[in-house]
Amino acid sequence: MNNKQAKLRSLPKVDESLALLKSYPEIKTIPASLMKKAVREIIDLLRQKVLQDESIDLPEDNDEWAALFLQKLQELNRDNYRRVINGTGIVVHTNLGRSLLSQSSVDKLVDGAMHYTNLEFDLVSGKRGSRYSLVESIICDITGAEAALVVNNNAAAVFIALETLASGGEAIVSRGQLVEIGGSFRIPDIMAKSGAQMVEIGATNRTHLYDYENAITEKTNMLLRVHTSNFRQIGFTSDVSATELVELAHKHDLLVMEDLGSGSVIDMSRFGLPVEPRVQDIINAGVDVVTFSGDKLLGGPQAGIIVGKKVHIDRIKKNPLNRAMRIDKFTLATLESTFRSYYDIERACEDIPTLRMISDAPETIKKRAQRFLRRFKKKYQRAMAVKVADTASMVGGGALPEYMLKSSAVEFIPESGQVTHLERRLRALDIPIIGRIENDKFLIDFRTVQDHECLEVADIMAECLNSFS
Numbered sequence: 213m214n215n216k217q218a219k220l221r222s223l224p225k226v227d228e229s230l231a232l233l234k235s236y237p238e239i240k241t242i243p244a245s246l247m248k249k250a251v252r253e254i255i256d257l258l259r260q261k262v263l264q265d266e267s268i269d270l271p272e273d274n275d276e277w278a279a280l281f282l283q284k285l286q287e288l289n290r291d292n293y294r295r296v297i298n299g300t301g302i303v304v305h306t307n308l309g310r311s312l313l314s315q316s317s318v319d320k321l322v323d324g325a326m327h328y329t330n331l332e333f334d335l336v337s338g339k340r341g342s343r344y345s346l347v348e349s350i351i352c353d354i355t356g357a358e359a360a361l362v363v364n365n366n367a368a369a370v371f372i373a374l375e376t377l378a379s380g381g382e383a384i385v386s387r388g389q390l391v392e393i394g395g396s397f398r399i400p401d402i403m404a405k406s407g408a409q410m411v412e413i414g415a416t417n418r419t420h421l422y423d424y425e426n427a428i429t430e431k432t433n434m435l436l437r438v439h440t441s442n443f444r445q446i447g448f449t450s451d452v453s454a455t456e457l458v459e460l461a462h463k464h465d466l467l468v469m470e471d472l473g474s475g476s477v478i479d480m481s482r483f484g485l486p487v488e489p490r491v492q493d494i495i496n497a498g499v500d501v502v503t504f505s506g507d508k509l510l511g512g513p514q515a516g517i518i519v520g521k522k523v524h525i526d527r528i529k530k531n532p533l534n535r536a537m538r539i540d541k542f543t544l545a546t547l548e549s550t551f552r553s554y555y556d557i558e559r560a561c562e563d564i565p566t567l568r569m570i571s572d573a574p575e576t577i578k579k580r581a582q583r584f585l586r587r588f589k590k591k592y593q594r595a596m597a598v599k600v601a602d603t604a605s606m607v608g609g610g611a612l613p614e615y616m617l618k619s620s621a622v623e624f625i626p627e628s629g630q631v632t633h634l635e636r637r638l639r640a641l642d643i644p645i646i647g648r649i650e651n652d653k654f655l656i657d658f659r660t661v662q663d664h665e666c667l668e669v670a671d672i673m674a675e676c677l678n679s680f681s
């Protein structure tokens with residue numbers, strides 16, 4: 213009789229284990245189906261482990277088994293999708309949900325979720341209405357465009373615009389703009405899928421107006437510009453401005469489309485950042501169709517916004533794919549409220565969290581870090597070195613990739629070799645704290661920690677690190 217079989221036989225039965233758990237108060241509010249799942253998963257896991265290696269230790273008594281089950285239950289019973297603390301300093305962090313919404317957007321979101329709305333009901337005529345008409349005029353006011361349409365995200369916006377306006381013909385694009393944005397969105401691939409024939413021109417680093425001109429044939433229907441977003445070319449480079457391209461295109465009766473990516477509607481240089489063309493500037497230059505994201509520099513919900521000349525936007529609206537990419541009522545509510553903020557630019561800069569975080573002065577961030585540290589030190593009972601230090605954060609979301617914003621971090625300096633362990637512990641919390649590791653230190657950048665979160669984060673961290681070893 214070998215050890216392995218004895219061990220396998222000693223594994224508890226599911227029913228016995230469920231009975232055992234009954235005496236633990238922690239399980240009171242937990243659904244029976246989840247309890248069964250937790251118990252099964254633990255027993256299966258240990259069975260696999262014994263099969264692989266008969267020398268592993270199994271729990272020795274009921275309490276040890278219960279502890280394992282309860283830990284698993286806690287894991288299964290907490291939401292998979294939940295709040296985290298962004299201590300990375302990256303404001304538009306795609307993996308952490310990009311933009312936070314303004315208070316007015318959140319209020320509208322909740323209101324629209326709890327009540328019926330006029331989503332597709334025209335309150336004037338009493339007849340069926342269009343969801344898009346609720347935001348179109350506001351988007352036009354802010355961007356200066358004649359017409360607007362919103363779809364699920366900017367990738368969808370680029371696709372449906374190309375599919376409507378360029379499929380079956382040739383679209384000319386500079387080799388320097390054939391970019392890949394994260395998550396496998398690549399301009400050449402999206403063009404191929406849309407049915408537009410891509411005509412690449414220029415060299416990687418330099419494209420001239422005559423490159424476009426020489427490539428125009430009777431099959432051409434579009435000149436496409438793409439914002440290079442998350443990558444920059446430096447050195448011996450040149451490309452063609454929107455104005456020049458528009459002049460050339462219109463001379464040949466072609467249209468110009470621009471995928472602007474982040475698409476800010478305010479001048480970022482007011483925050484001391486490098487100048488980025490605003491959506492209005494591109495529209496003013498005469499570009500026929502412009503697409504951009506709702507949740508990057510605009511600071512709203514995930515959406516793809518298409519603005520431009522009415523004739524083209526009308527064609528896109530009629531594309532049957534439009535229905536497949538339509539936005540839901542939550543996006544509509546928060547997008548309207550985000551755009552509304554921009555009627556008063558000063559208010560937008562205060563109300564829209566993405567803009568507020570990008571524009572926060574280094575001294576403001578430092579004060580936040582210091583406030584955190586004072587509270588942390590009050591609650592923390594051990595000896596790890598912790599201090600406020602200068603750091604640099606980034607805008608993120610593919611905007612201004614090379615630009616660093618002066619910021620402040622709190623640095624945690626655990627014993628050598630412990631920093632990855634510490635990082636993992638903080639990531640495993642109910643409200644995970646996501647920071648970054650630099651030179652064996654763990655950093656929390658306070659640009660992206662909200663004012664109202666500061667003390668809470670200090671408490672959570674102190675509690676976690678008081679038991680850190």
Ligand SMILES: *Cc1c(COP(=O)(O)O)cnc(C)c1O
Binds near residue numbers: 368440441472516609
């Ligand atoms: C981000 C980006 C996209 C994709 O936008 P999503 O809103 O993430 O779908 C497309 N093009 C450019 C240039 C971008 O920067």
